[in-house]
Amino acid sequence: MLKVLDPSAVRRWCRLATEALGQARAEIDALNVFPVPDGDTGTNLHLTMLSAAEAIEALPDDADGDVTWRTLAYGALLGARGNSGVIVSQALRGMAEVLRSAEGRGTDLSLALARASDLARAAVAHPVEGTLLSVLAAAAAAVRGLAADLAEVARVAAEEASRAVRRTPSQLGVLARSGVVDAGGAGLAIILESLAAVVTGSYRERVRIPTGERVRPAGDAPEEPEAAEREYEVMYLLDAPDDAVAALRAELDRLGDSLVVVGGDGLWNVHVHVDDAGAAIEAGIRAGRPHRIRISHLGVPERTRRPGSGRGVVAVAAGDGLAALFEQAGAVVVRREPGTTPSLPAVLAAIGEAGSEVVVLPNDAAAREVAVAAAEIARERGTVVSVLPTRASVQGLAALAVHDPLRRFDDDVVAMTDAAGHTRHGHVWVADREAMTSAGLCLPGQVLGVVDGDVACIGTTVAQTAIEVADRLLSAGSELVTLVAGADATDDLIAAVRDHLVRERPDLEVTVIAGGQGGYPLLIGVE
Numbered sequence: 001m002l003k004v005l006d007p008s009a010v011r012r013w014c015r016l017a018t019e020a021l022g023q024a025r026a027e028i029d030a031l032n033v034f035p036v037p038d039g040d041t042g043t044n045l046h047l048t049m050l051s052a053a054e055a056i057e058a059l060p061d062d063a064d065g066d067v068t069w070r071t072l073a074y075g076a077l078l079g080a081r082g083n084s085g086v087i088v089s090q091a092l093r094g095m096a097e098v099l100r101s102a103e104g105r106g107t108d109l110s111l112a113l114a115r116a117s118d119l120a121r122a123a124v125a126h127p128v129e130g131t132l133l134s135v136l137a138a139a140a141a142a143v144r145g146l147a148a149d150l151a152e153v154a155r156v157a158a159e160e161a162s163r164a165v166r167r168t169p170s171q172l173g174v175l176a177r178s179g180v181v182d183a184g185g186a187g188l189a190i191i192l193e194s195l196a197a198v199v200t201g202s203y204r205e206r207v208r209i210p211t212g213e214r215v216r217p218a219g220d221a222p223e224e225p226e227a228a229e230r231e232y233e234v235m236y237l238l239d240a241p242d243d244a245v246a247a248l249r250a251e252l253d254r255l256g257d258s259l260v261v262v263g264g265d266g267l268w269n270v271h272v273h274v275d276d277a278g279a280a281i282e283a284g285i286r287a288g289r290p291h292r293i294r295i296s297h298l299g300v301p302e303r304t305r306r307p308g309s310g311r312g313v314v315a316v317a318a319g320d321g322l323a324a325l326f327e328q329a330g331a332v333v334v335r336r337e338p339g340t341t342p343s344l345p346a347v348l349a350a351i352g353e354a355g356s357e358v359v360v361l362p363n364d365a366a367a368r369e370v371a372v373a374a375a376e377i378a379r380e381r382g383t384v385v386s387v388l389p390t391r392a393s394v395q396g397l398a399a400l401a402v403h404d405p406l407r408r409f410d411d412d413v414v415a416m417t418d419a420a421g422h423t424r425h426g427h428v429w430v431a432d433r434e435a436m437t438s439a440g441l442c443l444p445g446q447v448l449g450v451v452d453g454d455v456a457c458i459g460t461t462v463a464q465t466a467i468e469v470a471d472r473l474l475s476a477g478s479e480l481v482t483l484v485a486g487a488d489a490t491d492d493l494i495a496a497v498r499d500h501l502v503r504e505r506p507d508l509e510v511t512v513i514a515g516g517q518g519g520y521p522l523l524i525g526v527e
Contacts, residue, residue: 001151002199005104007068009198014053014072017194021046024190031183034131034174041183044082048089049191051079069100077269078237078292083258084184086235086271087120087132088191090262094119106146106153113140113157125249125259130172132184138164139192151200158196161189230256230273232377233296234280238268240288248287255279278344281373285341290369295376311405311412312354315361315396316342316371319487319517322393329400331361337518341366347374357384357409359416361396365453386413391453392425393515394482394525419527426451426469426524428462463496466522470497473526474505481508484515484523493521 002009021028021042028042055075056068063071073096076089094116102108117140121133142160143153168182169175175182196202240248245261245268252259256274263269270290274280277295284290315326316334323333332354336342347370351358360375362368368387375385386409390396399416407415427450431442437455442448449457449469456472459465470481481501485494494512501510515523 001149001201003105003150005099005109005150005199007063007065009104010065010068010072011053011056013195013198014049014056016198017191018046018049018053020190020194021049021187024187028183028187031180031186033178033180034128034172034182040082041084042187044085045088045184045187045191047081048076048079048085052076052089052092054079065102065104066100069096072096077263077267080262080269080271081235082233083260083271084132084187086260086262086269087123087184088188089269090123090260091116091120091136091188093262093264104150106148106150109150109153109157110140110143110146114144116140119262123260123262125253125261126257128172130168130170130175131182132188134168134171135161135164135182135185135188138167151196154192154196154199158189158192161185161192165189230258231275231297232277232280232380233258233271233273234277234294235269235271236281236284236290236293238263238270238284238288238290239266240268240284241266244287248283251283251286252280255283277377278348278373281344281370285366285369290373293369293373293376295373295380297380310355311357311409313359313361313400313403314347314350314354314371315400316347316363316367317393318364318519319515321514321516322484325397325513325515326361326400329397329403331400336364336367341370344370344374347371348377351375351378351383351385352381356382358386359399359403359413360385360387361390361399361420362387363390363393363396365391384409388413388417388420390420392423392427392523392525393484393517394425394523395420395423397482398423398525398527422527424452424473424526426456426473426526427520428466428469428522429520430462462521463493466493466497466524467500470501470524470526471504473524474508475526478505478508478526480527481510482513482523482525482527483510484513484517484525486515486517486519486521486523488518489521497522497524 025042080089098112317323
């Protein structure tokens, strides 16, 4: 029996818990009736624990306890799936907060389970008894203040978790009516049983989960809260400051239910059931940067029309001239105001209009996040969608120039991506406030020259800075330069840049487009 829960034991625990959840996955999936009977709780818990285990396995053998516990929590956060998986990831974070700087003795484990229970419950917008939260709370309460060695604390916690699982039908009516115990709680019991097995060295057969027989509550089970049938499960990781999360929770709570937000230190995992997946993603965009967006249909019949037929392209444009160019080339255009991102419903509607196979050109780094979210929803509705990594309008124009609807879809995507990737892009804009950039400190009124997304130079005039940007974009193999004039661009500005290019590189073809975009007097593309 182990005296302390050291890094080696943590590795073995994660490995054993992952294996046990994998073996019980289908059995736990069959229990899944709350909050949504979508039959994936076992799968989600297995994938969550697998992510934690794989993160720890990647560590060197001599990694200390601090690094090991931090890695476990981080791996679980990144790989958390579904309502139960997200809650378990937060419970593991709570354990890590205590055990990463402790010896890992019995009293440390009891404190860790108490912290795990507190953090997990706080992460759920509307906690319900008879769930994973109740099982974790019971296990933590059973060992609170227990003056015993590590093996005894682990054993008591695991045994109480198993008993708490069997009590869940008496706490939640839908479980009693369905004749099952709580799926998430059953998975948590397996995780704690695996911990006890590692600590005690006794790999006993885990307690059988009652699934086939009718589970009868001791008394009248409370009715679960009324919950509307929701259309989508939305999950994403979110890079956001900690002080932005309270407002995000409040907004998502208004939009849907089954809300769980876990994490901290700038990285969060968000889970919610909603009817409007777009609104949930947009709430994340307002709070920070959502990524690894996953949208799953919860089985509610579709209320929107099916996608159109044929091949199409959706392009995001920030100016009248650019919009007209994309439309002339056959794209469905989504307009956005300068400095803003397009709305997700607008992008989703455009994808539906474009066809059954659609290429999306976001033409902006921030717009790409919205496009990715819209694509996830569209795929749920049967549309084949590919979002190209175009970060500028000139890249979108280059991609659209080689679009061929008669090619296989995958081949067309490759050709368009290649064309966009071979187009370097830059722009100039006038700073309206003091800021530190990669080229140094800029002051209000100075002109910033951006090359491939990074500030490369700071000038005093738009023309001078635009010429420097163009020179930095050029290479010996450059053949075509596209100048996209903004709403505020003057004829003198365009003439100065064009004349410089013709004089210095007479081999170049220079094209001028009236883009009409606001904010940026000149966009420059080089192919």
